[in-house]
Amino acid sequence: MTAGVEDRAARGRALRIVLADDDPVYLRGLADILEDEGHEITARAGEAHALRAAVAGTLPDVALIDIRMPPTQTLEGLRAAVEIRRAHPGVGILLLSKDLELTHLRQLLEAGPAAAAGGIGYQLKSRVTGADFVTDVVAQVGAGRYAIDGDIQRALYRTPRRRDRLAALTDQQLKVLELMACGLSNSAVAAKLSISKRTVEDHVNTVFDKLDLRPEAKEMYDRRVRAVLMYLAADD
Numbered sequence: 001m002t003a004g005v006e007d008r009a010a011r012g013r014a015l016r017i018v019l020a021d022d023d024p025v026y027l028r029g030l031a032d033i034l035e036d037e038g039h040e041i042t043a044r045a046g047e048a049h050a051l052r053a054a055v056a057g058t059l060p061d062v063a064l065i066d067i068r069m070p071p072t073q074t075l076e077g078l079r080a081a082v083e084i085r086r087a088h089p090g091v092g093i094l095l096l097s098k099d100l101e102l103t104h105l106r107q108l109l110e111a112g113p114a115a116a117a118g119g120i121g122y123q124l125k126s127r128v129t130g131a132d133f134v135t136d137v138v139a140q141v142g143a144g145r146y147a148i149d150g151d152i153q154r155a156l157y158r159t160p161r162r163r164d165r166l167a168a169l170t171d172q173q174l175k176v177l178e179l180m181a182c183g184l185s186n187s188a189v190a191a192k193l194s195i196s197k198r199t200v201e202d203h204v205n206t207v208f209d210k211l212d213l214r215p216e217a218k219e220m221y222d223r224r225v226r227a228v229l230m231y232l233a234a235d236d
Contacts, residue, residue, distance in 0.1 A: 092118030145183020
């Protein structure tokens with residue numbers, strides 16, 4: 001590894017990554033960027049079956065997956081991502097798509113247990129250009145956070161259901177929930193808003209109460225993930 005690569009890798013943990021895309025040129029470009037940044041590509045897959053096998057065989061930190069893949073060129077990549085999430089929840093999933101499709105994100109978020117789960121990202125392929133952007137998004141997913149494209153977040157924000165569900169929250173509580181949706185911990189939220197961690201915890205508990213996420217249900221689902229789902233929810 002060259003000195004430049006060592007310096008870049010030192011900015012974040014080097015990750016083991018599986019890449020899945022049926023466009024060999026795009027796949028090679030992603031691999032070159034990520035390897036130059038100090039990450040390891042454990043496998044490359046051009047179709048969904050090979051993707052499942054690659055993840056099962058190498059158990060990477062992150063899988064970058066094109067939503068539309070062979071053999072059907074419909075939602076093979078998404079279906080594989082959901083299966084991977086259920087079978088290997090510790091693997092971070094970064095979906096890539098040419099089009100903005102709100103239902104895809106929801107399916108992935110709802111798959112698999114919340115405990116010890118890897119991060120989730122959903123990015124438009126047109127934005128995945130340049131080393132800084134690619135590695136920043138991948139690092140977020142590798143750290144167990146959410147990395148949702150800005151256009152997708154804005155589209156989700158505009159949906160009537162989201163406004164209805166969250167109408168009872170104050171501006172501060174909404175800001176806390178927004179930062180939770182970005183994958184920040186309570187400590188990170190406190191630092192971002194310049195308030196105490198205890199105040200953030202109080203806001204989080206109030207959000208849970210107002211969204212009817214009861215403590216007795218925590219064995220069935222992670223309340224933090226469900227709150228984020230409600231924040232990101234789109235109309236069916």
